[in-house]
């Protein structure tokens with residue numbers, strides 16, 4: 001087992017550090033920005049269905065559902081198709097309105113999640129086309145779907161999903177770019193520029209990992225808190241949900257993720273000097289709005305820890321701690337911004353003496369409903 005961990009103390013840490021490579025592996029052979037090439041083998045026979053779909057329905061559970069939320073923003077922005085993101089456990093029992101014009105994307109690391117499998121069977125019975133985005137080759141979901149793309153992240157052993165999440169977003173980003181280009185909603189020059197941006201992500205994740213020591217220091221300061229809030233807007237809203245899930249599942253600290261603007265509609269009542277609020281405040285189209293949300297937290301004496309873009313000065317001036325990540329196109333920011341949050345949860349859990357790779361009550365794949 002020590003050999004399998006490759007010198008890391010836990011699988012989770014190894015898997016966090018594998019991300020520059022796992023994302024590159026996921027893009028390899030599929031994307032070549034220089035030549036403008038973007039090929040997803042699994043889509044070939046279903047491109048017509050995908051392109052002419054009246055709606056995309058994404059179904060998944062847990063972290064995979066968070067990847068689906070990122071995809072909702074991607075598909076809507078680049079391909080202008082309506083998207084719904086559904087918890088598989090709700091979708092399967094809800095008698096959903098679904099038919100032949102719907103293109104369903106089922107996302108799953110393990111490919112064995114019972115609720116996701118049942119959602120697929122239901123959508124299939126209504127005539128929809130089902131596309132799988134899975135990590136485990138030959139698992140049940142790829143066998144149950146019409147077509148799919150593997151994430152090629154390699155085996156993920158830690159119960160807390162890390163590299164599978166970023167690989168899922170990478171596949172979904174490629175799908176959104178391809179769809180936007182084919183549907184003509186993404187002009188060629190912008191499409192090529194975005195391919196370059198996506199290709200640069202593994203290098204940016206590598207740079208984000210360099211903040212590990214600084215993150216450890218922050219973890220030391222917050223390891224004993226009882227509650228935490230995670231806030232982000234736009235593409236970074238699902239990152240806030242994912243940051244909160246990572247913290248609660250491995251450190252057993254109660255954490256909530258919210259869209260930053262929703263804070264005013266309830267969570268703001270929780271804020272006092274005891275409450276750490278983790279903001280994802282990268283330079284994007286909602287940056288100024290996030291800055292004012294940070295000011296609102298500071299005015300109530302909350303502690304602010306913010307993930308910011310390198311060179312940021314505005315948030316740095318008001319936050320208690322900042323963690324810098326390289327600048328990216330906002331659509332791909334989740335791939336980089338989630339990394340410090342993964343590291344932070346990892347260190348907090350280790351400092352609290354928790355079993356990071358196998359947290360209590362959780363299984364790597366949930367094969368019962």
Ligand code: AGP
Nearest residue numbers: 062063064108109110113160161
């Ligand atoms: C993630 O850290 C969790 N352990 C969990 O939410 C997981 O993402 C969920 O059970 C879905 O699993 P799947 O991707 O294998 O379908």
